[in-house]
Amino acid sequence: MNNKRQTVNGAKRWLSRRHWNYIRSLVYMLQASEYIIVDFLKWHERVKDFRFVEKRKHLTFTPKTVILFTLGWIVLLATLSGAVFVFYTIASPWNYLLAALLVFEAPLIAMVSLLFFVICMRFAQYPVEQFFIARTKKHLIAHRGIKIAIAGSFGKTSMREVLKAVLSEGRKVAAPGESYNTPLSIARFVKELKGDEDVLIFELGEYYPGDVRKLAQMVRPEWGIITGVNEAHLEKFGVLKNTTDTVFELAESVDASRLYVNGESELARARSKGGNILYTRSGTEEWQVKNPNTDLSGITFTLLKNGVSINVHSSVCGLHVLGPLSAAVHIASRLGLASHEISDGIAKTKPFAHRLEPKQWPDGVTFIDDSYNGNPDGARAAIEFLASLQGRRFYVTPGLVEAGLRIKEVHEEIGKQLAKAGIEKVVLIRTSVASYMESGLQAGDFKGEILRYDDMPSALAALRALALPGDVILIQNDWPDQYA
Amino acid sequence: MGVYTKNMRKNIAVIFGGKSAEHDISIITAHVPIIDSLLVNGKFDVWPVYIAKGGSWYADKAMNNLAFFKQDAWEEKVAKMKKIGLLFDNGLELVWPGLLSKKVKIDIVFPAMHGTYGEDGSLMGLLRMAGAPFVGCDLAASAVAMDKVLTKQVVAAEGMPVVPYVWFTRTEWKEDKETVLTKAKTLSMPVFVKPVHLGSSIGMTRVKNEKELLNAIEVALHYDDKVLVENAVEPLIEITLPIMGNDKPRVAECERPLNKTEFFDFNDKYLANGKKSEGSGANSAYSEVPANIDDDLSNKVKELGVRVYKALGCAGIARVDFLIRADTKEMYVNEVNTLPGSLYHHNWKKAGVSNMELVLELVRLAEDRFVRQKETTYTFHSDILQKVGSSGKVGLKV
Numbered sequence: 001m002n003n004k005r006q007t008v009n010g011a012k013r014w015l016s017r018r019h020w021n022y023i024r025s026l027v028y029m030l031q032a033s034e035y036i037i038v039d040f041l042k043w044h045e046r047v048k049d050f051r052f053v054e055k056r057k058h059l060t061f062t063p064k065t066v067i068l069f070t071l072g073w074i075v076l077l078a079t080l081s082g083a084v085f086v087f088y089t090i091a092s093p094w095n096y097l098l099a100a101l102l103v104f105e106a107p108l109i110a111m112v113s114l115l116f117f118v119i120c121m122r123f124a125q126y127p128v129e130q131f132f133i134a135r136t137k138k139h140l141i142a143h144r145g146i147k148i149a150i151a152g153s154f155g156k157t158s159m160r161e162v163l164k165a166v167l168s169e170g171r172k173v174a175a176p177g178e179s180y181n182t183p184l185s186i187a188r189f190v191k192e193l194k195g196d197e198d199v200l201i202f203e204l205g206e207y208y209p210g211d212v213r214k215l216a217q218m219v220r221p222e223w224g225i226i227t228g229v230n231e232a233h234l235e236k237f238g239v240l241k242n243t244t245d246t247v248f249e250l251a252e253s254v255d256a257s258r259l260y261v262n263g264e265s266e267l268a269r270a271r272s273k274g275g276n277i278l279y280t281r282s283g284t285e286e287w288q289v290k291n292p293n294t295d296l297s298g299i300t301f302t303l304l305k306n307g308v309s310i311n312v313h314s315s316v317c318g319l320h321v322l323g324p325l326s327a328a329v330h331i332a333s334r335l336g337l338a339s340h341e342i343s344d345g346i347a348k349t350k351p352f353a354h355r356l357e358p359k360q361w362p363d364g365v366t367f368i369d370d371s372y373n374g375n376p377d378g379a380r381a382a383i384e385f386l387a388s389l390q391g392r393r394f395y396v397t398p399g400l401v402e403a404g405l406r407i408k409e410v411h412e413e414i415g416k417q418l419a420k421a422g423i424e425k426v427v428l429i430r431t432s433v434a435s436y437m438e439s440g441l442q443a444g445d446f447k448g449e450i451l452r453y454d455d456m457p458s459a460l461a462a463l464r465a466l467a468l469p470g471d472v473i474l475i476q477n478d479w480p481d482q483y484a
Numbered sequence: 485m486g487v488y489t490k491n492m493r494k495n496i497a498v499i500f501g502g503k504s505a506e507h508d509i510s511i512i513t514a515h516v517p518i519i520d521s522l523l524v525n526g527k528f529d530v531w532p533v534y535i536a537k538g539g540s541w542y543a544d545k546a547m548n549n550l551a552f553f554k555q556d557a558w559e560e561k562v563a564k565m566k567k568i569g570l571l572f573d574n575g576l577e578l579v580w581p582g583l584l585s586k587k588v589k590i591d592i593v594f595p596a597m598h599g600t601y602g603e604d605g606s607l608m609g610l611l612r613m614a615g616a617p618f619v620g621c622d623l624a625a626s627a628v629a630m631d632k633v634l635t636k637q638v639v640a641a642e643g644m645p646v647v648p649y650v651w652f653t654r655t656e657w658k659e660d661k662e663t664v665l666t667k668a669k670t671l672s673m674p675v676f677v678k679p680v681h682l683g684s685s686i687g688m689t690r691v692k693n694e695k696e697l698l699n700a701i702e703v704a705l706h707y708d709d710k711v712l713v714e715n716a717v718e719p720l721i722e723i724t725l726p727i728m729g730n731d732k733p734r735v736a737e738c739e740r741p742l743n744k745t746e747f748f749d750f751n752d753k754y755l756a757n758g759k760k761s762e763g764s765g766a767n768s769a770y771s772e773v774p775a776n777i778d779d780d781l782s783n784k785v786k787e788l789g790v791r792v793y794k795a796l797g798c799a800g801i802a803r804v805d806f807l808i809r810a811d812t813k814e815m816y817v818n819e820v821n822t823l824p825g826s827l828y829h830h831n832w833k834k835a836g837v838s839n840m841e842l843v844l845e846l847v848r849l850a851e852d853r854f855v856r857q858k859e860t861t862y863t864f865h866s867d868i869l870q871k872v873g874s875s876g877k878v879g880l881k882v
Contacts, residue, residue, distance in 0.1 A: 462524035465840040
């Protein structure tokens with residue numbers, strides 16, 4: 001039976017590569033893989049049907065993709081024309097053989113051509129990129145604003161948003177709105193600055209060793225925040241030490257007394273040095289967090305410093321955000337913001353899009369969108385928050401991606417956490433990591449129910465049919481197309 | 485959810501649309517929650533069977549998605565589809581005729597039709613003839629419930645309270661208006677004038693004086709050939725109660741419609757506040773569930789609801805509507821609906837029954853009834869044909 005299924009799947013894949021949509025799929029896959037050829041090839045190997053790779057997103061036509069799309073079709077049609085030419089010009093039987101080879105392998109030739117073109121573009125882009133980096137460095141040296149850089153395996157965007165909201169009460173703050181964390185995207189952001197900003201906040205993305213150093217040298221931050229180190233992107237880094245080394249490249253550019261490190265992240269705390277400021281959900285050395293409480297309306301807590309207390313509320317959910325808030329408060333205080341400005345700033349922090357973002361379905365079901373949160377620490381925080389809520393609780397996940405060699409342990413741990421938290425329903429998407437989570441649930445003596453679906457849209461449709469008023473549904477991570 | 489291969493799945497036909505004023509509502513009911521729940525459950529191969537306003541039948545899986553019916557010119561797209569036929573060959577089969585003909589044996593039918601030619605028992609009669617198990621009330625209960633006068637007669641005969649009413653046919657009205665008006669004037673104003681067979685308050689008028697009565701009757705007769713005139717209950721608490729089950733019915737929550745206009749009309753029911761009821765089926769945000777009435781009244785409503793359900797011989801699902809005088813708490817049975825819009829899933833959810841549980845339970849109830857119906861013998865062997873003479877007389881009273 002399995003052999004038959006494998007043969008059918010193989011035939012479907014072979015035929016789908018000869019479908020007219022194949023070129024579009026290739027271009028989409030290149031775009032979604034950010035033109036990283038290794039990632040593209042891994043994805044290409046996994047695809048079962050090339051007609052349907054655009055599930056969650058669709059190909060965006062940019063000058064680059066238009067060129068690739070056109071090139072793909074030109075190569076494909078040229079190869080087929082070549083087959084006709086060969087058929088009529090070469091002597092039998094070689095004409096049959098060669099023409100058939102060209103016809104059948106035209107998709108492969110088109111794909112190789114596209115990859116070759118992407119490599120050529122990269123070489124061509126290099127000097128352009130260097131030019132933009134140099135120009136950005138120059139702009140930033142001339143800019144009067146304080147530069148704060150954020151690095152870490154997770155939580156960078158949340159940290160940026162918290163910091164921006166808090167500092168904006170007393171200072172003019174600029175920070176890129178999206179995940180602008182590569183040299184070119186940062187260059188784009190810097191180009192749009194007006195020059196009168198007091199504070200500039202940057203996210204430094206890390207995919208390979210040296211990435212953070214390169215960005216830090218470009219930005220030249222005076223202040224730094226390390227949000228933590230975990231298994232996110234471990235597939236690229238290989239071992240956690242490499243991730244830690246890369247994230248802590250930021251420390252090379254910032255004075256130790258202005259480097260904030262997440263004390264709740266074991267690896268980050270272990271690498272921190274004397275003089276660094278550790279922040280946790282209990283606060284920092286100067287600012288203590290007391291009486292924290294969280295629910296769907298956000299978090300409420302008291303900040304204490306030298307006998308002065310401030311009662312604050314943020315509509316961001318989850319106690320895990322107390323750490324970033326404490327770091328932001330500490331920095332705000334050192335930059336001279338008054339207590340009332342700090343509390344007003346915290347009050348203006350809002351739930352971040354797709355990160356523990358609560359929504360209400362019309363039938364009284366609470367839906368928590370944590371679909372952009374795909375790292376072990378984020379999952380732990382989400383489970384902790386879900387466990388604190390009332391009602392029948394559903395935890396929906398396809399698992400995490402890029403956990404590398406620790407993929408099994410990471411997912412077993414999530415299963416154990418879910419069991420320990422007493423979540424009533426765990427909804428698993430049938431991915432390569434689902435069995436690890438099930439093992440973890442079993443090991444944790446999970447008492448609830450496990451539901452399984454083929455993909456996230458099916459799971460969401462089913463949940464609409466299964467949910468009752470008062471239920472809470474949390475969506476943890478949604479795999480992009482390249483991992484589905 | 486488990487993985488069900490095609491061979492393990494049951495073929496279920498969800499029939500909707502039809503020659504009815506509630507054609508569009510039926511499309512919504514069919515999808516939310518019925519088809520949506522059946523599809524995600526994975527145990528069924530769902531065949532959407534759409535009956536066009538003209539009466540043609542179509543079955544194409546593209547119609548499993550409600551979005552199909554929201555696109556422009558969807559009716560033209562339907563008209564281009566191959567019409568299907570039905571075969572009653574030891575059950576029900578859908579047949580796509582033509583060169584590439586196809587047949588699909590249907591294991592169970594889920595009627596999702598409101599109003600005439602569907603909810604009124606017509607479809608149930610057809611399915612009984614086919615010998616196919618189907619969800620919901622059977623022919624007799626559906627036919628009685630569709631006729632507001634027959635419903636009141638059955639309910640009153642069983643000793644349950646109904647408001648004073650009179651009724652007449654179009655012929656009676658045409659032949660002798662005076663007598664009909666005299667009959668109607670025996671009631672105290674205000675009264676409601678209603679077409680007997682229509683739902684969703686179509687053609688219904690609240691009449692405050694005799695002057696308005698004539699016009700209201702003409703309006704009602706425009707939609708139906710039988711008209712009911714009944715006393716208005718004021719001050720009014722309107723309560724509606726969904727019920728599910730065969731022999732042992734269970735009730736959902738008492739629900740109080742939040743009337744925006746003088747009475748609860750089509751727009752209140754389906755387009756409250758002018759908002760589309762997208763994603764919530766045919767009913768959303770127009771009622772209070774559970775109704776804010778005291779427990780004693782709520783229990784009486786539920787008790788009476790079950791009595792009505794049983795008296796009419798309902799099965800599967802139905803909704804019983806009540807009129808209650810707010811000051812005296814006098815309670816009257818108003819009418820019975822054998823296919824509540826979108827199965828009143830919003831109410832069942834409040835009662836702790838999810839869409840999936842509701843739909844699957846209704847399928848189970850239908851199968852259960854079908855098994856029990858098989859225990860009944862409908863034919864018997866006789867030698868009457870041998871005894872019959874050439875004149876056709878056998879000397880027996882038949």
